[in-house]
Amino acid sequence: xxxxxxxxxLFLSLILINSINAIEFTSFDYKNEYLEPGKIYDLWVxxxxxxxxxxxxxxxxxxxxGKEYIQIIEGKDYEGQLFPSExxxxxxIIQIKDNAPSKDYKIVAYCNYTEDxxxxxxxxIFKIPVRGKPILIIENxxxxxxxxNKVYLKVKNKGTGIAQDIKIEFNEGNNIYALSSGYINYxxxxxxxxxxxxxYADNGIAKLPYIITYSNPYNNLQLTDxxxxxxxxxNTITYNxxxxxxxxxxxxxIFKVIPGNAIDLNVKDYSYPVGEVNNFTLYIKNNYxxxxxxxxxxxxxxxxxxxxxxxxxxxxxxITFKIKINGIGVKEIPIKIIFDGNEINKNISINVxxxxxxxxxxxxxxxxxxxxxxxxxxxxxxxKAKSVLISVKKTNDVMPLRPYENYFIGTLNPDDYxxxxxxxxxxxxxxxxxxxxxxDENNNLIKIEKNISIKNVNINFDQSQRNNSSxxxxxxxxxxxxxxxxxxxxxxxxxxxxIKGV
Amino acid sequence: MNLKELILNPDNFFKNLSNKEVSxxxxxxxxxxxxxxxxxxxxxxxxxxxxxxxxxxxxxxxxMMIITAVSSxxxxxxxxxxxxxxxxxxSMAFKGxxxxxxxxxxxxxxxxxxxxxxxxxxxxxxxxxxxVHIPTLTMAQLQNPAVVKQVMSSIIPxxxxxxxxxxxxxxxxxxxxxxxxxxxxxxxxELKKAFIVALIPTVLFGAYQLYSVAKML
Numbered sequence: 001x002x003x004x005x006x007x008x009x010l011f012l013s014l015i016l017i018n019s020i021n022a023i024e025f026t027s028f029d030y031k032n033e034y035l036e037p038g039k040i041y042d043l044w045v046x047x048x049x050x051x052x053x054x055x056x057x058x059x060x061x062x063x064x065x066g067k068e069y070i071q072i073i074e075g076k077d078y079e080g081q082l083f084p085s086e087x088x089x090x091x092x093i094i095q096i097k098d099n100a101p102s103k104d105y106k107i108v109a110y111c112n113y114t115e116d117x118x119x120x121x122x123x124x125i126f127k128i129p130v131r132g133k134p135i136l137i138i139e140n141x142x143x144x145x146x147x148x149n150k151v152y153l154k155v156k157n158k159g160t161g162i163a164q165d166i167k168i169e170f171n172e173g174n175n176i177y178a179l180s181s182g183y184i185n186y187x188x189x190x191x192x193x194x195x196x197x198x199x200y201a202d203n204g205i206a207k208l209p210y211i212i213t214y215s216n217p218y219n220n221l222q223l224t225d226x227x228x229x230x231x232x233x234x235n236t237i238t239y240n241x242x243x244x245x246x247x248x249x250x251x252x253x254i255f256k257v258i259p260g261n262a263i264d265l266n267v268k269d270y271s272y273p274v275g276e277v278n279n280f281t282l283y284i285k286n287n288y289x290x291x292x293x294x295x296x297x298x299x300x301x302x303x304x305x306x307x308x309x310x311x312x313x314x315x316x317x318x319i320t321f322k323i324k325i326n327g328i329g330v331k332e333i334p335i336k337i338i339f340d341g342n343e344i345n346k347n348i349s350i351n352v353x354x355x356x357x358x359x360x361x362x363x364x365x366x367x368x369x370x371x372x373x374x375x376x377x378x379x380x381x382x383x384k385a386k387s388v389l390i391s392v393k394k395t396n397d398v399m400p401l402r403p404y405e406n407y408f409i410g411t412l413n414p415d416d417y418x419x420x421x422x423x424x425x426x427x428x429x430x431x432x433x434x435x436x437x438x439x440d441e442n443n444n445l446i447k448i449e450k451n452i453s454i455k456n457v458n459i460n461f462d463q464s465q466r467n468n469s470s471x472x473x474x475x476x477x478x479x480x481x482x483x484x485x486x487x488x489x490x491x492x493x494x495x496x497x498x499i500k501g502v
Numbered sequence: 503m504n505l506k507e508l509i510l511n512p513d514n515f516f517k518n519l520s521n522k523e524v525s526x527x528x529x530x531x532x533x534x535x536x537x538x539x540x541x542x543x544x545x546x547x548x549x550x551x552x553x554x555x556x557x558x559x560x561x562x563x564x565x566m567m568i569i570t571a572v573s574s575x576x577x578x579x580x581x582x583x584x585x586x587x588x589x590x591x592x593s594m595a596f597k598g599x600x601x602x603x604x605x606x607x608x609x610x611x612x613x614x615x616x617x618x619x620x621x622x623x624x625x626x627x628x629x630x631x632x633x634v635h636i637p638t639l640t641m642a643q644l645q646n647p648a649v650v651k652q653v654m655s656s657i658i659p660x661x662x663x664x665x666x667x668x669x670x671x672x673x674x675x676x677x678x679x680x681x682x683x684x685x686x687x688x689x690x691x692e693l694k695k696a697f698i699v700a701l702i703p704t705v706l707f708g709a710y711q712l713y714s715v716a717k718m719l
Contacts, residue, residue, distance in 0.1 A: 366641075473626040474661055477668040480622060484615070484672040488679045491512050 023049045023111055025124040026087065031239060033219055034131035037100040037160045040073065043092040045109045045126075049082045053113040053120075056082050058090030063108045063125060069100035070107065070128065082113075094128075101189075102132040102161055102218075131218045132160030132189060134247075138168070138210070139192070141253045143343050144201050146260035151199045153253070155212075157187040163214040168195060176206035176255060187214075199255075206255040215246045258342045262288040265335070265344075268318070271351045272325060274382050277302060280323040280350075282335070286311040291339040298334030300325050325352045328382065354383020354414065358436055358448065361417065365454050370401060371424050371432060373452055377409055378417035385412045385438040390420050393449065397429035412438075430454060508611055512683040516608055520687040524603045529582075529610020536617040537578030543624050545571040546631075553636035554653055555644065578613070585609055585703045589685050592699045598689025608684030615676035619669050630662040666715045674708030 026046040035041055045058055056079035062070040077090035090109070110123035139154040157163050164186045170178035182195030199208070227238045268281035280300075284293060290313050296306045302322040311317050325331055332347040356379060363375035373392075379385055391406030392398060400406070401423040409418035424432050431451040439445055507515040548570050552563040586609035590602050634657055644650060678700055686696035 470629075470661060473629065473665040474668070476622060476626070477665040477672075480619070481668050481672040484676045487509060488675060490510065491679050491683070 022051050022053060022115055022120065023047045023088075023113065023122055025109060025111075025122075028109060028124075028126040030128065031223055033241075034129050035096050036133045037069075037096045037130060038098040038133070040093060040095045043094055043107075045090040045092065047079075047082075047088045047090070047111050048085060049088070049113075050084055051115060052081070052083050053115050054081045056080060056088055056111060056113040058088065058109070058111050060090075060092050060094070060107050060109050063106040065103065066105035066107060066128070069097045069130070070105055071095040071097060096130050098160070100130050100132070100160060102130060104129045131216075132162075134161045134163030134187065134189070134214060134216065135159030136163055136166065136187065136212055136214060136249070138212070138251070138253060141208075141255050143256045143258055144199065144206070145258050145344075146201055146203050149199050149201060151197050151255075152194050153182065153197065154192050154194050155182075155184060155187065156192040157189055160189050162189065162217055163187045164217060166212065166214040168197075168210055168212045170197070171209040171211070173206060173208035173252075175202040175204050175257065176200070176208045178208060201255060201257045203257055203259050206257050208253040208255065209250065210253055211248060211250050213246065213248045216244075219243050219245055256342065258344065259288065262286075262342065263293075263337065263339070263344065264316075265337070265346060265348075267348055267350070270349070271353055272323070274328050274352050274354050275324070275326050276355075277322055277324050279320050280333070281318050281320045282348075283316055283318050284309075284311060284337070285316040286313055286339075288339065288342075289313050294338040295319050296336040296338075297321050297323070298336065300331065300333060325350075328352050328354045353441060355381045356383050356385045356438065356440060356446070357381035358385060358388070358412070358438070360450060360452070363452055365432075365452065369425060369427070371426055371454060372404075373422040373424065373432065373434075374420070376417045376419050377412065377436065379412040379414055382414050383441055384414060384416075385440065386410075386443075388412050388418065388436065388438040390422065390434060390436050392422050392424040393433040393435050395429075395433060397427045398432050399425040399427075401425050426454065505614065508614060508680070512680050513686075516611075516683045516687040519608070520604070524601070524607050526603070526607050526610065529607050529613070532617055533578050533582045533610050533613050536613050536620060537575045539617070539620045539624065540578055541571045541575040543620065543627060544574040547627060550631050550634065550636060551654060551657065554639045554650070556638055556641065581707065582606070582610055582613060585612075585681075585707060588703045588706075589681065589699050590689070592702055593685055593689040593691060593695075596689075596691055596695040596699065598685070598691050598695075598699070600689045604688040605685065608688040609681060612677055612680040612684055615673045615680065619673045623666055623669055626662060626665055630659050631657075663715060667712065670708070670712050670715055674704055674711070677708065678704040 024047065026048045027044070029044045029046075030041050032041065043060065045060065047056075047058065049056075057076060058079055059076040061072060061075060071094065073093040073095055075092055075094075077092065079088040079090065082088045088111075090111075094107075105128045107126050107128050108123050109126055110121060112119070112121045114120065135158045137156050137158055139156055141153060142151065144151055153168070155166065155168070166182075166184040166187060168182040170181060177200045179198035179200065180196075182197055184193050184195060187193060222242050222244050224240045224242045226240070229236045229238070264283075264285035264287065266283040266285075268279075268283065272278045272280075280297070282295065284295070286293070290311075292308055292310050294306065294308050298305070300323040302324050305321065307319050307321070309317050309319055323333070329352060330349050331352050332349055335346045335348055337344045337346070359378050359380055361376045361378045363373065366372045366374075377388065377390060388409040388411070389406055390409060392400035394400055404421050404423040407420040407422055409420060412418055422432075422434065426432060431453050433449055433451050436448045436450065437445065504515065507518075545567055548567045552560070552567060555563050583606070586602070586606040589609060590598075590605045593605070636657060637653065639650070639653065678697075681700035681704060682693070682697045685691060685699050686693055689696070689699070691699065
């Protein structure tokens with residue numbers, strides 16, 4: 001039952017197709033292998049009717065992604081009456097938009113006509129291969145200094161296709177000589193890469209001619225000419241193309257050259273303690289001419305990082321910024337100085353040093369006249385202390401005793417400690433002076449003195465007992481003294497008087 | 503033997519005694535009594551003073567108190583012997599005549615003021631020290647002599663120190679008086695020479711005693 005039904009539907013479809021396809025889209029031509037973004041192209045669509053058709057109108061419109069990137073400039077062409085096998089050629093004009101990515105886009109070609117008084121419309125989809133074209137530019141050349149320079153040139157692909165095998169070569173210029181050439185293996189659309197070249201510049205404006213060559217990844221056939229020849233009823237058209245896969249462009253780079261000694265830049269202090277707010281002072285001597293200088297520091301600043309100062313020719317001024325750096329080691333501070341349209345960028349290296357902070361912890365003192373001092377020396381700073389030696393300082397009241405008049409601890413890293421033992425003889429003093437010697441990261445010998453208290457007492461007792469105000473015992477003592485004196489008087493002096501009296 | 507005469511008229515006492523046989527019984531009793539009471543008093547004062555030591559050292563301190571008390575007991579006899587010996591030797595320079603035994607006997611009577619003074623100083627000491635609060639020191643504090651001295655001098659009231667100082671001066675003067683007459687008759691010396699002989703050990707002995715008291719100030 002099903003098989004006859006399927007056969008019937010197929011038969012009906014064939015009848016319908018035959019009845020609709022009264023015309024045939026014979027060709028679709030744009031005279032190029034690929035279409036480039038940004039360009040306008042002629043488009044030809046050829047149809048051949050099988051029957052006589054009237055009121056024929058041909059047209060195109062973009063389809064799918066093509067709607068966004070293909071602009072129809074002329075999209076309709078009136079053909080009128082066409083007899084069977086008479087070709088109808090529709091001429092259209094389209095533009096590929098600048099930002100069209102490389103892709104095969106689709107265009108619908110349609111044909112509206114009447115046949116036997118009835119209106120018909122037929123269409124067909126055609127592909128348009130768009131291949132992007134790279135457009136390379138060298139961005140604004142930097143300001144360079146008089147003399148030898150490392151010049152960094154930014155090459156940008158502003159086009160829509162990949163540029164490959166990019167070579168930049170330089171010819172002899174005015175006031176500038178390039179000492180090397182540049183090469184980039186590829187640049188994607190919108191991508192920017194930097195090339196480094198060496199250049200020697202003289203003072204003034206420098207002009208450097210360049211030749212940039214690169215290649216497209218696709219064949220780029222450009223129509224060069226078209227010839228038509230007629231032989232009897234045959235009309236032959238010949239198109240000549242040139243494959244512009246490799247592109248060569250030339251141009252000039254204009255550099256502004258700053259005199260080599262325009263300014264002298266110096267720093268007051270190249271060494272700063274870590275983690276502290278410091279004054280970072282720059283000295284700028286103006287060898288150029290009277291000008292306003294805008295100085296900007298790029299990192300580690302606190303508060304304002306840009307200052308403007310007017311400096312007369314030949315004068316020096318200092319500019320101070322607040323900086324704070326939390327890491328130890330050599331740090332680069334980017335400095336940008338703008339004056340009279342010139343810009344100088346310089347990195348200033350400073351040394352950020354840690355802070356050594358040695359404290360005595362867990363100190364214990366034993367002994368009466370000969371003291372044994374034990375404890376730990378702890379580094380609570382941020383930098384290591386090397387060759388740490390702790391010793392008892394000899395004074396009138398303190399005498400270092402062997403074998404521990406001093407004690408070598410060695411290196412103390414941050415958050416590290418070392419134990420020590422010292423011996424000292426003391427005589428009526430409340431503290432023992434000790435000396436701690438160490439070397440910092442720069443091998444500077446540093447001595448610090450600390451006192452270890454041996455008083456270490458805080459006694460609370462009732463002072464009233466000391467000031468007992470009972471005078472009775474004292475009165476008894478006085479009476480005792482009087483009594484003794486009386487007895488002595490009686491024993492010695494009275495006796496003598498008695499003897500004298502006898 | 504009349505101790506009242508020794509107090510009121512030592513000249514007569516020693517004069518009469520010099521005519522009798524040497525007897526060490528009474529002076530020994532005087533010195534012994536003095537030493538025993540001195541020993542008890544020393545034990546009492548040290549027992550109070552040693553409270554400054556931590557509890558774990560109190561056992562050792564008990565032994566120290568006994569040693570100190572025994573030292574005081576023996577010290578009285580030794581002091582007697584030394585003073586007698588010194589005076590006997592010095593009196594030789596003044597061509598004194600008489601046995602050492604007699605010198606030793608008469609010197610022993612000279613300790614009577616010390617014994618009498620002790621009967622005054624012991625109650626006074628008890629009066630001052632019985633209610634005193636003694637702080638216990640740590641080992642670190644004990645190892646500092648300055649601290650110990652500060653605490654010790656803080657425990658003993660100044661009034662007690664001045665009282666003992668006055669009594670000490672009076673006892674030294676009294677010792678001088680008794681030993682002057684004692685050595686006069688023991689070594690048959692003139693009064694002036696006897697005074698000089700008695701003065702030297704008195705000054706030494708008295709100075710030591712006064713220093714012991716005065717350092718508490």
